[in-house]
Amino acid sequence: MFSIASPRQLKRAGIVGMNRRNVELIARNNPRHLYPLVDDKLRTKQLAQDHGLDAPALIGVVRQTGQIRELQDFLKPHAQFVIKPARGSGGKGILVVAGRDGSKYVKPSGGLIGFDLVSRHINNILSGLFSLGGKPDVAMIESMIDFDPVFEGYTFEGVPDIRVIVYKGFPLMAMTRLSTSASDGKANLHQGAVGVGLDIATGKALRAVQNGAPVSTHPDTGADLAGIAVPDWPAVILLAARCQVASGLGYLGADIVLDRKAGPQVLELNARPGLAIQVANGQGMAWRLDAVEELIAGNGAPQGPAERAEWAMQHFTGPAGGVAKE
């Protein structure tokens, strides 16, 4: 159970460690002044709008406690919406309203809540209850995603998103995180969510892990994880590549969800994406980083996001892990 690999074995497998991520990927490629763009979801939203990236529409923003009084009227035309803190972390403080029942709001679980609870929730967001370091925050109200049914049966509560790591504009690796009862409905790998590596070329499942160990079926629903195939995959990869251009971050994690009608939507961006994606993919990302560096060092590296996405889909493929050489 407790076995250890030698540093040399890890290196041969192309694994990138935390120190290398922090020094070579984040510190060198992500200038600090760009962080607020992605740490503040309101600014990310603005960014998406400016660059024409598909994202859930912003319905409104609550900045002060006084504005809550007007909210009930303001929300009337919207049957479905999501309230979230602009600087929330780890999916905390997100309230989803899936419908109306008279003056009550219906949660996705079917539970009913009154406006008083909604207003208290917003109050908590404003006071910084959910933000990093407890700083005062603003509450965003955005339209609810109508999830594509492709992941039905694959999650226990929660919403599966697709995390794509983009390095210098080239989509590098992708995975989807499926919440489980063990993870308490949260899509957090180290709390026991299932991570499924996705083939950059096809969007099909490569392998799945839970708590670092391979699994073949979802522990709660029993669904066969190998059957996952993300529809509209080239659009997902292209959207990820465009996120890099918009944000300017050299090492970026784009979290993308699939809307039934509108297709891939950017949910949020991350300037410090983790390394668990390597475990979910069953391979290290070092080779792919090297391949991108090599490509950029030579002339004729594709410049536009569409060309870069295409290049990545051609070269970073398959469970054999490495880089498909031409």
Next chain:
Amino acid sequence: MTARTQLRIIVAALLIIGFGVAAFKHFQLGFPVWPGERETVWTAEAKVSFEAKGEPVQVRMSLPSSTNSLLVLDQGTAGHGFGYYVEKGQGYGRTGVWEARDPEGAHSVYHRARIYRGGSRPDVFADLGAPEVPEPPVFDDSESAPADALLAEAHAYSANAKGLAIQLSQMIWSKQPSQSVNVLLGEDPSTRRKNAMITRLLHAAAVPTVSVRGMFLDQSDSTSSLSELLAVWSEEDWVVIDPKTGEADLPDLFLPWQIGSQSLFEVEGAEESEIRFSVTSDELAASKVALNYGSYRGAYLIDFSIFSLPVESQNAFKTLLLIPIGALVVVVLRNLVGLQTSGTFMPILIAMVFVQTELVTGLILFVVVVSIGLFIRSYLTSLNLLLVPRIAAVLIVVISLYIFLSVIGFKIGITQALSVTFFPMVIISWTIERMSVLAEEEGLKDVLLQGGGSLLTAVIAYLFMTNRHIEFWTFEFPELLLVVLAVILLIGQYTGYRLNELWRFEPLAKEK
């Protein structure tokens, strides 16, 4: 120049300066490398006591001189009601002078000096300069024949003045003295008489000779008398001879007090004067000795170091200088091992508390305070308080806990509970706050993981910070801080794997 090259240069410079200064202090100034090295230091005191009768009194006393193996630092003089000054003698030695207009009754004045090993003066006798050829002494009839015989024999068995003096000393101090010696000195002669005779004989041979009186520090008891050596002008140089043993050169632990014609002490205007000497030796930490020695020699390194500060400030630095060690431990555990801690440097602060409370007491108190704090904080969560009032509430809860633990602990006889106050309240409050948020967001498992990681880091930092050697090195060689800085900079550019990643990514390595 890339960042990496710059870093390498900086690291190399830091290492060279850090180790270089430390090496200089060790080799040149005698700072010991290991704690607890001790060195002998002597305190020599000369005390003149007399009976004054209301007339002006002047007391003159010769003061000890440094040699090439002993360093004399005046420590103090005393003489109640007397003025004091130092007179430089005629070329050699120093004389302390005490004066008073109209003292009455029994008085005493004294001079005290600290004596360290390792003098710097080339030779105290160099000051004497070249002497004049002495007047030949007059021997009376009964003396002249044996004196001539002794001189003739000594002359035959020597090549220069030094040899002559040694030969004469050996003959005069012989256990079975010859006929001539017996005639010259008579029955059972005193030491003084023997040495005086050697001087007379040397003067007769036109060899300049002066008497050197002083103490053998290694042979002295608490009260002691002076021993006499002879300095002989031989081949353009003064050579010291111990007539009793016939050995040449100044013994290492001989402290000269009076040289040549200078008088040991004189008292004018008073009666019944007498002088007493005492020497005490004590063992001092070698670093302390090096410090006194270094500041005497005016080493800038010491002038501009922590040691020039008042003692209380020095003690503050003693603690401050340990913090980089704690920081190094945190850096190693986080970046090389991959341990998670709650708050980057919180473990250092906890470790410093442990230093004051003792490890086990500190650990128990920390766990008790944080657990109860978390429990109460979890109730506050349901009240949905704003951030600052929430922290303030936790802070008051923490202080109440301190009082509660101290009082209850004291009542049931656990006095260690009183040391709970050493824990910084604000830090503990923030720790409770952060861990409680962590418990809500990530679950209890993460709280235990981070809390355990923090405590483990704190314990390891504590062990390093209380290590006798590390404590000693950081304080005596604060320049080693630069070495710590160099190591931390190096780790800052380390892009290799952390220890915990070796098993985190192990499945990936084994698959192919």
